[in-house]
Amino acid sequence: FAGQWLSLRSLDGLAMDTARFPEYDPSLRAAMIEESQRFFADALANNRSVLSFISSDYTFVNERLASFYGIPDVSGKEFRRVELPQGSPRGGVLTMGSVLTLTSNTTRTSPVKRGLFVLEQILGTPPPPPPADIPPLEQSPVHGENATLREQLAAHVANPSCAACHSRLDPLGLAFEHFDAIGRWRENEGGRPVDATGTLPGGIDFNGSAELKQILLSRGDQFVETLSGKVMMYALGRGLEPFDRPAVSSIA
Numbered sequence: 001f002a003g004q005w006l007s008l009r010s011l012d013g014l015a016m017d018t019a020r021f022p023e024y025d026p027s028l029r030a031a032m033i034e035e036s037q038r039f040f041a042d043a044l045a046n047n048r049s050v051l052s053f054i055s056s057d058y059t060f061v062n063e064r065l066a067s068f069y070g071i072p073d074v075s076g077k078e079f080r081r082v083e084l085p086q087g088s089p090r091g092g093v094l095t096m097g098s099v100l101t102l103t104s105n106t107t108r109t110s111p112v113k114r115g116l117f118v119l120e121q122i123l124g125t126p127p128p129p130p131p132a133d134i135p136p137l138e139q140s141p142v143h144g145e146n147a148t149l150r151e152q153l154a155a156h157v158a159n160p161s162c163a164a165c166h167s168r169l170d171p172l173g174l175a176f177e178h179f180d181a182i183g184r185w186r187e188n189e190g191g192r193p194v195d196a197t198g199t200l201p202g203g204i205d206f207n208g209s210a211e212l213k214q215i216l217l218s219r220g221d222q223f224v225e226t227l228s229g230k231v232m233m234y235a236l237g238r239g240l241e242p243f244d245r246p247a248v249s250s251i252a
Contacts, residue, residue, distance in 0.1 A: 001234045002040035005121060005227075006093060007102050008033050016182060017107045023068065024101075024182045031065040031079075032097040032183070038079055039093070050227055051220050054122065055092040055213040058083050068097065068184065089178065089185055094118070095209055100176065100183030109181050111153060111173030118172045122216060124226030127165040148189055150174060171198030175212040225252040 003009045011033055016024045038060035043052055060081055066074035069090055071082060084090055093099050094117075103113040120126045153170055177196045180186050187194060196208040206212050216223065228251040233240050240248065 001231060002037060004234060005230055006036055006040075006099055008036055008098055011098055011102055014102065015106060016101065016104075020107055021180075021182045023184070027064055028068060028097075028182075029101075031062055031068075032101065034062075034079055035060050035065060036093065036096055036098045039096070042081070050224060051217060053093050053227070054216050054220070054223060056084075057091055059090055059096070065097070070185065089209060092213060094122070094176070094213065095179065095183075097183035100179045101181065103173075104181035107181065109149060109177060109179070111149065111177065112166075112169050113173065114176050115169035115171070115173030118216070119168065121230070122223050122226065123219065124222065124229065125168075127168060130162070130165070148192060148195070149177070150195055168201060171200055171206075172212065174198050175206065175209045178208060221252070225249065228252040 011029060018024055039056075042048070042060070043050065058081055060079050061069065061071060061074055062077050062079045063075050064077075066072075066082070071085065071088070071090075074080070074082060089095055099117065100114070103117045104110050105113075116126070153166075153174075175196055175198055177189065177194050178185055178187070197206070198212075199205050200215070204215060206215055225248060229240055229244075229248045232244065232248055232251060
């Protein structure tokens with residue numbers, strides 16, 4: 001189930017641009033998958049609150065992944081549970097290397113994919129499919145050669161028919177812009193400071209993934225119901241129907 005919910009099965013087939021991201025090798029990819037699997041297995045075996053999937057003060061790493069995350073004092077190939085340093089940007093599945101990489105493009109981050117992941121897998125409120133005639137982001141007009149991804153995205157969604165969905169997608173995804181396409185922390189994008197601020201529908205402001213996680217925790221009941229539905233769908237081997245809703249609510 002964890003492999004399906006977090007799309008871990010897709011990571012092996014994702015051909016990241018290794019010329020741009022030489023650190024992304026098979027051992028790092030395997031470590032990312034292992035972290036997510038162990039985190040989920042620990043929550044299941046120890047009956048932890050599923051809200052730990054949104055935010056936690058611990059994770060599971062070996063030396064390779066700990067070094068990538070900037071977590072000190074971890075050596076060896078074996079995985080172990082570690083308490084995250086104070087102020088660490090990690091904790092929960094949304095800031096794991098596996099999920100951040102899966103929700104990127106091969107050469108850059110994708111706020112749209114990351115926002116879609118939050119809407120679909122955490123909040124259970126996916127947007128409708130995009131119109132068929134929208135050009136790829138790379139073909140959209142930008143504000144100069146050094147435009148940030150945020151600026152490119154704003155130009156891309158200037159079409160009013162796009163704005164309704166992207167006003168929900170983009171702020172969620174841009175909250176994770178401090179993480180590059182392979183989930184490595186960064187302070188700058190193209191020589192300019194990363195802007196991870198956003199405003200959700202309803203006027204809720206936040207700055208970065210840590211503050212967004214707190215907003216998601218405040219909607220914990222919604223996540224619990226979403227996850228219950230996904231487990232039920234996995235167990236039944238079919239999509240859910242309207243008549244399944246009372247059962248999902250009861251499980252939640």
